[in-house]
Amino acid sequence: AAVRARFVVGADGARSSVARDLGLDRNHRLLIGAEEVFEVPANGEPPTFHCVLDPSLAPGYLAWVVNDGRHAHVGVAGYADRFPQGLRRTMERFGASAPGLAGVDRPESVERRGGPIPVGGVLRRIACAEGLLVGDAAGAVSPLTAGGLDPCLRLSELAASVLDDALRSGRPETLTHYSGAALRAQFRGRLTLRRGLAHIRTPAASTAAFALLRTPFGRAAAGRVLFGDRSFPDPPPTGQRPVSSPSSGAGTRSGWRASTRTRP
Incomplete structure (x- = not known):
C-alpha cells in the first residue's frame, strides 16, 4: 500500500x-564485521572485554571477545577486500581460539550478526x-x-x-x-x-x-x-559552531576488566 x-x-x-x-x-x-553471540555458564568473574590486534584476523580494525557473565560476543571486523580466506572462514578461525573462553563449550544455538560499518x-x-x-x-x-x-x-x-x-x-x-x-x-x-x-x-x-x-x-x-572529549562532536544548534562532548566512541564500564593485545 x-x-x-x-x-x-x-x-x-x-x-x-x-x-x-x-x-x-x-x-x-566501509569496514565489514561479523559477530557470534551465545550463552555461557556463569563463573562469578567480572565481565571482560578482550581486543585482539592482528591484521590477518581483522585488517584495519580489531577482533573482540566480550564475556558479560551470561553471553559471549565473539567477532572480527576489517576491510572486506583484505580477508584472504573470507570473513566467514576468518571468523571460524578466531572463534576456535578466542581469548577468555577457555573451557567454555559453544552451544549448538548461536546467534550470528554482521554488516558494514562506515x-x-x-x-x-x-x-x-x-x-x-x-x-x-x-x-x-x-x-x-x-x-x-x-x-x-x-x-x-x-x-x-x-x-x-x-x-x-x-x-x-x-x-x-x-x-x-x-x-x-x-x-x-x-x-x-x-x-x-x-x-x-x-x-x-x-x-x-x-x-x-x-x-x-x-x-x-x-x-x-x-x-576523552571530542570523540564525536555534539551537533550544533542552528547558527552555532559544533562543541565537544564526552567520549562516545569507546569506554570501559564500571566493574569490567579489559585487555588489549597483539597476536603474532
Whole structure:
C-alpha cells in the first residue's frame, strides 16, 4: 500500500537506499564485521572485554571477545577486500581460539550478526527538502573507533529538532540547517589516524604500533581518543559552531576488566 509522508528519514544503515533515492551523500569507506553471540555458564568473574590486534584476523580494525557473565560476543571486523580466506572462514578461525573462553563449550544455538560499518566520518550532504539521514546512513560513526550508538543518538536529537521546526513552520528549507559539513571539520585528526590504521598490514607493524601505545605519550593519546572529549562532536544548534562532548566512541564500564593485545 502507498503511504504519503511529508519527509522521509533514512535510518536504513551504511548502504542506505533512502540516501540514494533522495540524492544525498553515501558512505564509501566501509569496514565489514561479523559477530557470534551465545550463552555461557556463569563463573562469578567480572565481565571482560578482550581486543585482539592482528591484521590477518581483522585488517584495519580489531577482533573482540566480550564475556558479560551470561553471553559471549565473539567477532572480527576489517576491510572486506583484505580477508584472504573470507570473513566467514576468518571468523571460524578466531572463534576456535578466542581469548577468555577457555573451557567454555559453544552451544549448538548461536546467534550470528554482521554488516558494514562506515568509517569515513559524517557525510556532508545529509538532508534535502524531502528528508534527511541519521545513524550509519549519515556516517554518524567515529572514524577511528567505529563506535556508533552515541553519535547516532546525538545526531538524531538534532534531526528531530529540525524536523519539528520544519513541520511546525511549514518551511521545508529549514532542513538545510541539518548538515554534516560543519561536523566533518571535527574529524580531520581521526580520519588521518584511520588512514594510518588502514596501512598496518603485518603483525610486526601491529606489534610496533601497540608498543608505541604503551609509552606515556601513546597512553595519553589513546586516552584522549577513546575516553576523552571530542570523540564525536555534539551537533550544533542552528547558527552555532559544533562543541565537544564526552567520549562516545569507546569506554570501559564500571566493574569490567579489559585487555588489549597483539597476536603474532
